[in-house]
Amino acid sequence: MKFWHRAALALTALMAGATASAQDTPVAAPLTPAASESAAAATRVVPGAITGRALTKQDVDAWLDGYVPYALRSGDVAGMGITVVKDGQILTARGYGYADVAKRSPVDPATTLFRPGSVSKLITWTAVMQLVEAGKLDLDRDVNDYLDFKIKPYEGKPVTLRHILTHTGGFAETLKFLIFSGAENQKALGDYLKGSQPKRIFAPGTTPAYSNWATALAGYIVERQSGMSFDDYVEQRIFQPLGMRDSTFRQPLPARLAPQMATGYGRASGDPIEFEIVGPAPAGSMSSPATDMARFMLAHLQGGELNGARILSAATARQMHTTALSIIPPLNRMELGFFETNINGRQVIAHLGDTQAFHTSLHLFMEEGVGLYFSVNSGGKEGAAGTIRAALFQDFADRYFPDATSDGRVDAKTAAAHARMMVGTWENSRRTDGSFLDIAGFVGQTKIAVGPKGELVIPDLKDASGMPRKWVEIAPFVWRDAFGHERLAAKVVDGEVVRWSFDMVSPFMVFERAPVGRSSAWLLPLLYVALGVLALTFLHWPASWYVRRRYRAELGVAGPARRAYRLTRGFAGASLLVLVGWLTFVTMLFADLNNTTDALDPWLILLQLLSVVVFVGAVAVSGWNLWLSWRDGRRWPSKLWNALVFVASLVVLYVALTFNLISFGTQY
Numbered sequence: 001m002k003f004w005h006r007a008a009l010a011l012t013a014l015m016a017g018a019t020a021s022a023q024d025t026p027v028a029a030p031l032t033p034a035a036s037e038s039a040a041a042a043t044r045v046v047p048g049a050i051t052g053r054a055l056t057k058q059d060v061d062a063w064l065d066g067y068v069p070y071a072l073r074s075g076d077v078a079g080m081g082i083t084v085v086k087d088g089q090i091l092t093a094r095g096y097g098y099a100d101v102a103k104r105s106p107v108d109p110a111t112t113l114f115r116p117g118s119v120s121k122l123i124t125w126t127a128v129m130q131l132v133e134a135g136k137l138d139l140d141r142d143v144n145d146y147l148d149f150k151i152k153p154y155e156g157k158p159v160t161l162r163h164i165l166t167h168t169g170g171f172a173e174t175l176k177f178l179i180f181s182g183a184e185n186q187k188a189l190g191d192y193l194k195g196s197q198p199k200r201i202f203a204p205g206t207t208p209a210y211s212n213w214a215t216a217l218a219g220y221i222v223e224r225q226s227g228m229s230f231d232d233y234v235e236q237r238i239f240q241p242l243g244m245r246d247s248t249f250r251q252p253l254p255a256r257l258a259p260q261m262a263t264g265y266g267r268a269s270g271d272p273i274e275f276e277i278v279g280p281a282p283a284g285s286m287s288s289p290a291t292d293m294a295r296f297m298l299a300h301l302q303g304g305e306l307n308g309a310r311i312l313s314a315a316t317a318r319q320m321h322t323t324a325l326s327i328i329p330p331l332n333r334m335e336l337g338f339f340e341t342n343i344n345g346r347q348v349i350a351h352l353g354d355t356q357a358f359h360t361s362l363h364l365f366m367e368e369g370v371g372l373y374f375s376v377n378s379g380g381k382e383g384a385a386g387t388i389r390a391a392l393f394q395d396f397a398d399r400y401f402p403d404a405t406s407d408g409r410v411d412a413k414t415a416a417a418h419a420r421m422m423v424g425t426w427e428n429s430r431r432t433d434g435s436f437l438d439i440a441g442f443v444g445q446t447k448i449a450v451g452p453k454g455e456l457v458i459p460d461l462k463d464a465s466g467m468p469r470k471w472v473e474i475a476p477f478v479w480r481d482a483f484g485h486e487r488l489a490a491k492v493v494d495g496e497v498v499r500w501s502f503d504m505v506s507p508f509m510v511f512e513r514a515p516v517g518r519s520s521a522w523l524l525p526l527l528y529v530a531l532g533v534l535a536l537t538f539l540h541w542p543a544s545w546y547v548r549r550r551y552r553a554e555l556g557v558a559g560p561a562r563r564a565y566r567l568t569r570g571f572a573g574a575s576l577l578v579l580v581g582w583l584t585f586v587t588m589l590f591a592d593l594n595n596t597t598d599a600l601d602p603w604l605i606l607l608q609l610l611s612v613v614v615f616v617g618a619v620a621v622s623g624w625n626l627w628l629s630w631r632d633g634r635r636w637p638s639k640l641w642n643a644l645v646f647v648a649s650l651v652v653l654y655v656a657l658t659f660n661l662i663s664f665g666t667q668y
Contacts, residue, residue: 055370055400057092060084063399067392068096072376075384078268079107081114081290082374088302090294099262099377102272109290111246113253113261114375115276116293116360117353120249120286121215123234123296125165125320125337126311127222130237133316136225137161139336146221148190154200161221163204164214166325166334167508170202171211172433175589176596176668177279178212179355183252185597186277189220189230196279196667199434208327208334209429210508212283219282230282241309242295247288251277261287264357265378273357284353290373293362297371301364321349321366328489328499330478331506338364339507343394343485344403352389356593359385363393365401372396387464390504394485407480410473416454418477421497422490423448425521426511435668436604439659440586445520446511461488461502518658527655530648531576534618537645538573541566561632564625568645571618575652578614581607582661601666611662618649 053059068080079097083090095107131137137146142158144150151159154170163169174196177187187195198213219230226233231249239247248254252275253261264273278285295306300321304312312320324333324340332340338349346365353360353375360375372393379385410418426448431441449457456471456479463469463484471479477490477497490500501510514520557565585607588595626642656662 052398052400052402055084055086055091060400061092061094064092064094064096067395068094071384071388071392072097072268075380075388076267076269077376077378077380077385077388078265079112079262079378080374080376081107081109081112081262082372083109083290083294083297084373085294085297085301085371087369088298090291090298093291093294095290098268100272101263101265101268107262111260111289113246113257113287113289114360114377115264115284115287115355115358116362116375117278117284117355117358118212119293119351119353119360119362120282120284121353122337122351122362123238123249123286124215124219124222124282126238126300127230127234128161128165128218129312129316129320129336131222131225132161133313137221139165143217143221146224147217148224149194152197152200155203157204159204159214161218162336164211164218165336167208167210167214168202168205168325169209169211169214170200170204170207171209171214172199172201173209173211173430174198174213174668175432175437176666178593178596179276179278180594180597181274181277182594182597183277185594186251187279189216189223189281192279193217193220198667201431201433202429207429207512208506208508208510209431212280215283216280222282238296238311239292241311242292242299242306243309244288244292244295247286247292249281249285249287251275251281251285253287257287260289262358262377264355266357267381268378276355276357278355284355290375293373293375294371297362297364297373301366301369301371327510328491328501328506330475331487331489331501332503334507341393341503343397344401345405346397346401348397359389361389361393365397368401370400382466391464407472407474410476412454414476415473416450418473419450419454419456421492422456422500423450425514425519426500427514427518428509428511430509432668434660434663435665436582436608436660436663437586437668439582439655439661442518442520442655442659443524445514447521456488458488461486523655526651530651531579533644533648534572534575534652537641537648538569538576541569541573557632561625561628564621564628567621568618568625568642571614571621571649572645574610574614575618575649578607578610579652581610598666604666608662608664611656615649615653615656615662619646619653622646622649 064082068082072080077097078101079095079099081095083093085091093109095109095112097107099105099107099112128137132139139162140160143161143164144158159169176196177185177192193213193216196213202209222233223230228236234249238244246257246260248257261275264276266273299306299311300317303314304310304317320336321338323336326333332342335349338351341348341350341363347367348363348365350361350363357379358375358377359379362371362373364371374392376385376388426446427441428446432438446458446460451457457468458471459468461469463481469484469486470482471488472482474480477492479488480486486503488500488502490497492498499510499512585600585603588600622642622645626646629639629642
């Protein structure tokens with residue numbers, strides 16, 4: 001079952017378009033009055049300021065030249081484009097490694113196109129805010145008023161653009177047509193949205209849950225209210241005024257730009273990845289060189305203006321950058337489109353982005369007037385791109401904007417009590433409820449335990465070394481990685497921990513206790529036992545046949561009992577085969593996202609039909625067999641095993657129903 005766990009984690013990372021959303025009204029009450037005060041004072045000023053290095057072109061170039069090449073080579077990453085802006089100017093723009101490994105083509109930060117993935121959303125949010133500023137959109141109006149189709153209701157509450165910009169629309173995530181190759185599979189934006197509307201799993205405005213689909217919906221609203229295609233709009237209203245001449249959302253690339261595109265790789269030493277088509281295009285389809293992204297950063301750092309060209313009023317830009325929603329204080333929050341990556345006491349707003357091949361980071365140090373942008377064209381070995389992305393940002397901040405504060409500390413007895421309150425099994429709010437992919441979320445539920453010294457232990461949250469982070473409680477229900485910047489915090493209601501998150505993802509997703517009926521803590525071990533019982537039942541069939549044949553023994557049952565005996569074993573084997581079929585199907589989806597188009601729909605429909613027939617049939621025939629064994633007065637071992645087979649079949653059916661292996665439809 002390790003595959004399912006890895007698949008769940010991979011799905012979370014991929015669909016995030018990176019790492020790292022929130023909303024219009026506060027949804028998280030203070031922990032407790034005392035805890036809120038302590039969280040606000042989780043750091044104490046230490047006499048004597050820490051002075052960082054002066055951020056000059058000479059210093060940052062020398063630092064990057066020593067830092068980046070080694071990081072790329074050791075991580076098996078092909079290339080990087082990076083730029084730093086400061087005081088209204090591009091301080092430096094650097095290219096490292098290769099845009100094309102086979103051709104040994106170097107990265108040019110001014111011309112080489114990278115795919116910034118979900119960083120593209122910042123362009124979409126800027127377009128939305130332009131129309132808000134023009135009076136054509138209202139952040140708090142029902143989005144159905146702007147659409148030619150209807151968003152399905154949830155508890156009678158409308159979804160607004162404010163919800164969408166803060167990822168609190170309550171939508172489940174979707175994978176189908178997310179990223180693929182081949183323009184023939186591409187759909188018009190409106191057709192994509194109408195054909196893939198996801199399930200609503202939270203009331204709007206209550207829970208952050210990152211949504212690519214909702215971002216694409218915002219892009220569609222831009223189309224409808226502006227009377228222009230989304231591609232035309234961003235080119236004319238954002239790219240042209242800012243001089244972003246080599247940037248585009250168009251897929252495939254315009255002929256003029258195609259030769260400038262960096263080749264994407266899983267690993268630099270591996271095969272290239274074909275140009276990726278992003279289905280929800282406004283959520284992640286942009287292609288852009290580093291210096292174009294520098295211009296975009298400068299415009300936002302300067303209140304919406306660059307070199308006399310204004311894309312937002314200063315008031316609207318300030319609204320985007322400061323309208324924050326606190327879900328779990330004091331963790332990072334969602335602004336309007338941007339999210340916080342605050343570090344060392346500095347206000348930093350940002351976005352990250354991922355496709356299969358490209359991995360990107362954009363951070364704006366608002367008070368310092370500094371922006372950092374970089375993108376790589378490989379995932380690297382063991383996800384090295386993610387490690388490089390986090391480390392480069394943190395090391396940049398530590399070098400040039402270090403902290404002069406020190407954490408507080410909760411006493412050991414209280415810390416151990418708080419850690420025990422966190423113990424349990426937790427579900428991610430960003431998940432694919434309503435489809436068969438729910439099974440990956442089930443197996444990938446996050447476990448929290450307590451270590452031998454009463455410390456908090458979360459095996460899934462690892463540091464750059466691949467080891468679980470060591471958490472130290474610095475304020476009531478606020479922890480920090482003892483060797484890093486990451487913080488984790490929990491919301492407590494009536495003495496119970498009800499949700500928690502950590503800085504890197506807290507703006508757009510939280511963890512909530514898994515309901516008892518969906519908890520992998522007891523259900524997953526029970527499923528393993530059930531599968532073992534079914535496997536032994538099926539394997540016993542040919543083995544017992546061979547023994548009887550060799551020793552010329554009789555089966556011992558006849559008539560209906562013989563039929564029930566054979567059907568029970570046949571359905572036990574069929575249940576295992578169908579589960580293997582689901583495992584194979586999900587493996588194929590994650591191994592190649594091209595399979596998330598309609599290509600595998602016939603197999604999906606077949607698996608859904610087989611699941612109904614086999615899982616329901618297994619319960620029926622094993623129940624019949626159990627009843628006959630009791631009626632016929634068979635020996636206790638036979639009765640007991642038949643009872644176990646019946647219970648095992650019920651467990652498999654329960655899991656299939658609960659996690660949508662028995663469902664109909666090809667949307668996921």
